[in-house]
Amino acid sequence: MVTCQRFLVGMLLVATAVAIVASSSFSQTQPGHPGVVPFAAKTLPETKTERNNRMRWWREARFGMFIHWGLYAVPAGEYKGKRSEKIGEWIMEWANIPRADYEQFATRFNPVKFNAAEWVRIAKNAGMKYIVITSKHHDGFSLYDSRVSNYDVVDATPYARDLIKALAAETKRQGLKFCFYYSILDWHHPSQYVDAPGKDPTAGNGTTKMRPGGKEEYVAYMKDQLRELITAYDPAVLWFDGEWQDWWTEEDGQDLYRYVRRLKPAIIINNRVGKGRQGMAGMSKTDREYSGDFGTPEQEIPANGLPGADWESCMTMNTTWGYKSYDDKWKSAETIIGNLIDIASKGGNYLLNVGPTADGLIPQPSVKRLADVGKWMKVNGQAIYGTTASPFATQLPFGRATSKPGRIYLHVFDWPADGRLRVPSWGKRVKRVYLLTTPKHDLKSIETDDSIEVEVPTTAPDKVATVIVMDLDKRR
Numbered sequence: 001m002v003t004c005q006r007f008l009v010g011m012l013l014v015a016t017a018v019a020i021v022a023s024s025s026f027s028q029t030q031p032g033h034p035g036v037v038p039f040a041a042k043t044l045p046e047t048k049t050e051r052n053n054r055m056r057w058w059r060e061a062r063f064g065m066f067i068h069w070g071l072y073a074v075p076a077g078e079y080k081g082k083r084s085e086k087i088g089e090w091i092m093e094w095a096n097i098p099r100a101d102y103e104q105f106a107t108r109f110n111p112v113k114f115n116a117a118e119w120v121r122i123a124k125n126a127g128m129k130y131i132v133i134t135s136k137h138h139d140g141f142s143l144y145d146s147r148v149s150n151y152d153v154v155d156a157t158p159y160a161r162d163l164i165k166a167l168a169a170e171t172k173r174q175g176l177k178f179c180f181y182y183s184i185l186d187w188h189h190p191s192q193y194v195d196a197p198g199k200d201p202t203a204g205n206g207t208t209k210m211r212p213g214g215k216e217e218y219v220a221y222m223k224d225q226l227r228e229l230i231t232a233y234d235p236a237v238l239w240f241d242g243e244w245q246d247w248w249t250e251e252d253g254q255d256l257y258r259y260v261r262r263l264k265p266a267i268i269i270n271n272r273v274g275k276g277r278q279g280m281a282g283m284s285k286t287d288r289e290y291s292g293d294f295g296t297p298e299q300e301i302p303a304n305g306l307p308g309a310d311w312e313s314c315m316t317m318n319t320t321w322g323y324k325s326y327d328d329k330w331k332s333a334e335t336i337i338g339n340l341i342d343i344a345s346k347g348g349n350y351l352l353n354v355g356p357t358a359d360g361l362i363p364q365p366s367v368k369r370l371a372d373v374g375k376w377m378k379v380n381g382q383a384i385y386g387t388t389a390s391p392f393a394t395q396l397p398f399g400r401a402t403s404k405p406g407r408i409y410l411h412v413f414d415w416p417a418d419g420r421l422r423v424p425s426w427g428k429r430v431k432r433v434y435l436l437t438t439p440k441h442d443l444k445s446i447e448t449d450d451s452i453e454v455e456v457p458t459t460a461p462d463k464v465a466t467v468i469v470m471d472l473d474k475r476r
């Protein structure tokens, strides 16, 4: 027998749900849009060779641009005079902004200075091989022309043009891979609400609750959006996020993984489609098989290589993903180059973020640093692209190493003052040693029992990291 109290709670829930639906002037629930063909989830047999072929471009790319862009760039980290140390794209959460108020930012999102060719040029010139942009972040706003939501850049903003279309076309024109970020957590979709002390039920929050019967509707909505994203823009990677909700399960992740791979078998999907991720360390747990093609450490680099595992470390250039006008804690270009080398030496990819402004510009401090990284990559790119992890069992005291068949690249951060670089032996014989920048000029090297001593110039040719090449003696 439903007690009076339970009845009241039930009513409250329904009232809240109704209030939430009514609180947004933007409709989203148009599942089964005409032209969306129903879909059967089947298992996806894939041989090791097929997987290696599918992952090859991504493994060789090593370096990509992450772009967090959306309505949160309008307040740029400030709401009603309130600022926060927290990340800019979470302003709807930390400023407790109700859905209806947050939607008003759309009326001020007008990136007239957005220039797709310039953005892609900045990424390409930095040595980046792919671009991952937020098609929809936690705030639920679609940065592309969605046919199942009018809370998007075409229907809800004065800009009223599909800027993703422009960026996708330009990315491909300049020879980079175009990829999408898509958030499973959605603070705007009427299926979800917030039940946290002091929080407006329609504001942002780390976790949301699913109203009764809402999940099916929301999953159908996500699938409609993912179908239109894949069929309209042909992304090479789907980078999911926001999966930590307790209403999202590994089974949901496996279903969504199959759904997306069926739409585009060659696509690559990160491990945040399911529940495998172990927090910010980002790699999947091993207690069972988890969906996803690669691990996603965030703001950190694994201490050691992860042989055989595909992973990609994503990182901000300052301390926010989405644009904040006052966040000037920028990493130096040296630090970024060091991270890229460190990550490649451990067999991973580096996805480095930019947070453009609401009027469509990549912040100048990012542009400057990416240009400096590009200068280093123009000279040393071959020691990063298409390499695999360092063969050395322990960390090299002077830097890092990356490998290619028959060749080792030493990335020297700490140049030996005595002009003698001591490389611990690792069981291979070295045929030639030379600076990457002067391949015809051999450096003298002496093999001792446990090391190879290389005679190097007294001053480091590159103040950030000098690459020395060791061609191996293939006979042994």
Ligand code: FHN
Residues within 6 Å of the ligand: 087, 089, 090, 241, 242, 298, 314, 321
């Ligand atoms: O909450 C998001 C955050 O806004 C940002 O998108 C990062 C990027 O990897 N991922 C989540 C935090 O883990």
